[in-house]
Amino acid sequence: METGSPHETGTAATSGPAVPDGGEPVWIALPPGLLRMRRLLLVVWLGLLTLAAGLVPGVLAGPGWAAFALLPLALLLWGWVLLERNWRSWRYAERADDLLISRGVLWRRETVVPYGRMQLVEVTSGPAERHFGLASVQLHTAAAATDATIPGLDPAEAERLRDRLTELGEARSAGL
Numbered sequence: 371m372e373t374g375s376p377h378e379t380g381t382a383a384t385s386g387p388a389v390p391d392g393g394e395p396v397w398i399a400l401p402p403g404l405l406r407m408r409r410l411l412l413v414v415w416l417g418l419l420t421l422a423a424g425l426v427p428g429v430l431a432g433p434g435w436a437a438f439a440l441l442p443l444a445l446l447l448w449g450w451v452l453l454e455r456n457w458r459s460w461r462y463a464e465r466a467d468d469l470l471i472s473r474g475v476l477w478r479r480e481t482v483v484p485y486g487r488m489q490l491v492e493v494t495s496g497p498a499e500r501h502f503g504l505a506s507v508q509l510h511t512a513a514a515a516t517d518a519t520i521p522g523l524d525p526a527e528a529e530r531l532r533d534r535l536t537e538l539g540e541a542r543s544a545g546l
Contacts, residue, residue, distance in 0.1 A: 395463030395470055404522025405457040407502040409450060416446040462520050467542070469509070469535065471518050481518045486542030487511045491535045493528045507531050 424439030455475050463470045471481040490510040499505060505528035506521045523531070 395465050397461040397463045397470075397472070400457060400460045400520075400522045401504070401524055402457075403502045403504050403524075405454060407498055407504060407522070408453050408457070411498065412446060412449045412453060416442050416449065420446065457522075460521070464534070469518075471520060483509050483511060483518050484542070485535065485538040487513075488535060488539035491532045491539070493525070493532050495525065495528075505529075507535075509535065 420439045420442040423442050424436040427438050428436030452475075456473075459475050459478075460471075460473045462472070467486075468482050468484045471483070473479055488509055488511055492508050492510075493505050494508060495505040499522070503525065504522045505525040506519055507523060507528050509518045520528075520531070
């Protein structure tokens with residue numbers, strides 16, 4: 371269900387459901403802070419692995435064996451590109467009756483979470499996320515397989531989304 375660029379952002383998401391007159395949802399992309407955080411973690415971990423793979427064999431077996439550092443370095447470069455592709459694939463949209471979450475590069479997944487089925491909406495933020503000013507919204511439903519997460523949101527947007535989804539969930543479940 372391609373309805374636009376994954377980096378389309380809409381101000382309609384800040385007040386009411388983001389559904390324009392045509393009925394197509396307005397997709398909201400994840401902020402670039404999530405990509406920066408993931409890339410920094412990639413550089414730190416694979417950078418340390420590159421140093422270890424170069425220094426240990428280089429010192430123990432000779433300078434020629436330091437070429438083992440090229441493998442983690444190649445993984446770092448490959449991961450750098452893959453992280454951006456993955457980040458670009460994530461997006462979400464609020465509709466009148468449900469929330470859409472779309473993600474995936476090779477295997478595209480689109481999750482539809484009806485507001486009336488939401489049991490719990492929580493905002494979480496680990497140490498790395500807090501350092502980068504990010505938070506995640508996790509949606510819990512009656513069926514564990516349909517739980518969904520939107521990672522890397524601005525904390526204010528995460529709280530707004532939590533409050534809105536909770537309000538809509540209560541209104542929709544009351545009508546069941």
